[in-house]
Amino acid sequence: MTPTEHPSVPSADARGDDERSRGRRDARPPTIYDVADAAGVSHQTVSRYLRGYEGIRPATRARVEQALDDLGYRPNLTARSLKSGRSLRIGALTHEISHVGPSRNAQAASIAAREAGYVLDLIFLDAHDAEAIRSSLDLLAQQDLAGILALSSTDEMTRVFESTDFRVPTLIRTESDEIGRAGASELTGVGIPKAIGHLADLGHRDFLHVAGPENWSAARNRTRAFEFEMARRGLRSSGVLAGDWSARSAFEAVAALPDPFTATAVLAANDQMALGAMLALKQRGLRIPEDVSVVGIDDIPEAAYFDPPLTTLRIDFASSGRASLQELLALIDPALATKPELPAPAELVVRASSGPAPARTPDVGEPVRTAC
């Protein structure tokens, strides 16, 4: 089990400059014409073979197969898509891939794309300013894509996206519906209402929401659902704090709240912010969950190992990534449309960070304790 036992794998300089198992390095890759010559047939016969045409005499077929194999032929997709006018490449745009949600999403979409025979080009938009986004999109628009998927959507992106003529089908994922929608939360089984219901059942009446950045539609949806549900159930909202998805933003926002801290339940718009909020609460001298319950959204893999382990809404990012891709494929080729998979509804994972509401307002103004 010690690392010295591992087979020593050459790690660096993996390009084979010198010799290769097969295929001459400098020679151009073989084309169907080369294959045709080698097999003694016309290039069109080779093309037909490659496209799966049935009516080829067994003898001819055998020679083509032999030549194909001898030369190590690989089709040139560039040429194919130039002629056929269709490409098998889908562009996907995303912002912060280091967040678990977007990245799971992208990964699932990528795999779904591959299964459908497409390759997913993932494009990172680093900047929030419209000009930078536009230039990235322009580059993208030249790439001969079959369709374009916008995975995480800020308003800037949505705006630029909608004003760009990509000339191919595009789809903007909103990531909202499965989590909680204001107008439809009589469906009490859905996402945020479920989380709030859990806390309300535990006796909580005074809530605080740590929201994501307001230019993200996902954040806005979560905030709306929170407020809607507060109103619907007649609960008290102690406020909505503005975060930016990061633990840091939530930590600072919660730390900066004036005393007294009246809420007994905190709903953070993602797990990272729940983490930051928990640390700030602990540093204010509040115990979790005895004094304050904290609930997150996403269920990132680490959430179960926070201290205390986080109660959170599990979002099925993978299935929603697949679903958006399928939806886009349906736009690209309505004939191939399969009924898009329905993303699984968010599921509440109850862990130790939520518990019964305290009998009375927790003490405030106690000396700050260090954690544990």
Added chain:
Amino acid sequence: MTPTEHPSVPSADARGDDERSRGRRDARPPTIYDVADAAGVSHQTVSRYLRGYEGIRPATRARVEQALDDLGYRPNLTARSLKSGRSLRIGALTHEISHVGPSRNAQAASIAAREAGYVLDLIFLDAHDAEAIRSSLDLLAQQDLAGILALSSTDEMTRVFESTDFRVPTLIRTESDEIGRAGASELTGVGIPKAIGHLADLGHRDFLHVAGPENWSAARNRTRAFEFEMARRGLRSSGVLAGDWSARSAFEAVAALPDPFTATAVLAANDQMALGAMLALKQRGLRIPEDVSVVGIDDIPEAAYFDPPLTTLRIDFASSGRASLQELLALIDPALATKPELPAPAELVVRASSGPAPARTPDVGEPVRTAC
């Protein structure tokens, strides 16, 4: 500040089936021939203009520009790369993008690629089995790429990668050198030696390492550096636990350790595992950092908000992603080779999870406490 004040941005159905600001939906995109017709010149003149040829009469030039603009011309990169034989697309392979390291890496590489005029195609390899990897690579090999970059490398991937003939330059990133190398750690400023030095300075003598999966070269390198440094400094290693990068694996490994727990310092191969290890330690009744110090690697954004905040090695993933891309670009076109950026050395970020070694072996066998 309430969400209802946000401008209402249309969120769904962003494809414009009906009308578009410009550009007819069904019409093929304009080609240089269309532009040439509109400008009353030959297509070659348009092509020359686009390639930046100087010797075009101002009057002609103006008409071309006008036509270009009127038609909203965008070059067709497929055709361009078919003819010119070179593509501006780079493939990048990665495993678990949801880990911060790989994803930052990929993001930085993507941005660097764009700056060099390339587009980075990110391919997710979900499976660890060689056959699945091979089929993905085969698909990739047809994609007319200028080069291929393997970002996170497991042994399976390395093996398949090296036995595939991509016919373009390829580069496997090893992610090891800047973190700690066994053979070269007399450079005491480097990564893991730095972390261990910090703990040794605090009086720690008995260490535990929570390693990443052994088929990842990065994990192996970290383990080697740990063991090398233990030996070099004459410190005691209480063992190397096998983890899989996840908080869960570290939690379970540490929880399963037999009593007594003798180590006073734990080095985890990434921050997620440090998190899992911390929770397991706390549940064993050990205090952090009074009884045991814990140090991670990566410095994920959440690490500062763990409880206690995590001392960790900050890895500059962005710069190493850029560096690998530049290295690949140099292979693609040696003429354009810039001196590749050197990734910043890992930097130790000291937070509250590390402290002086306890005077004696901490108590073990105490009743398990619930966290906090």
Added chain:
DNA sequence: TTTCGCAATGTTGTCGATAACATTGCTTGC
């Protein structure tokens, strides 16, 4: 003034594949 030279621009061929159309050579029906 005539011709050469070169700048500006036009025409044709090419990349690798697919599609439309053309050809070959059996089999089959009368």
Added chain:
DNA sequence: GCAAGCAATGTTATCGACAACATTGCGAAA
């Protein structure tokens, strides 16, 4: 026995751009 019919295969055109070569036209040198 001969033509029609069709299966198997070959030939040519095409996608959009770039490149090589061809042409035009104007100014300078003889």
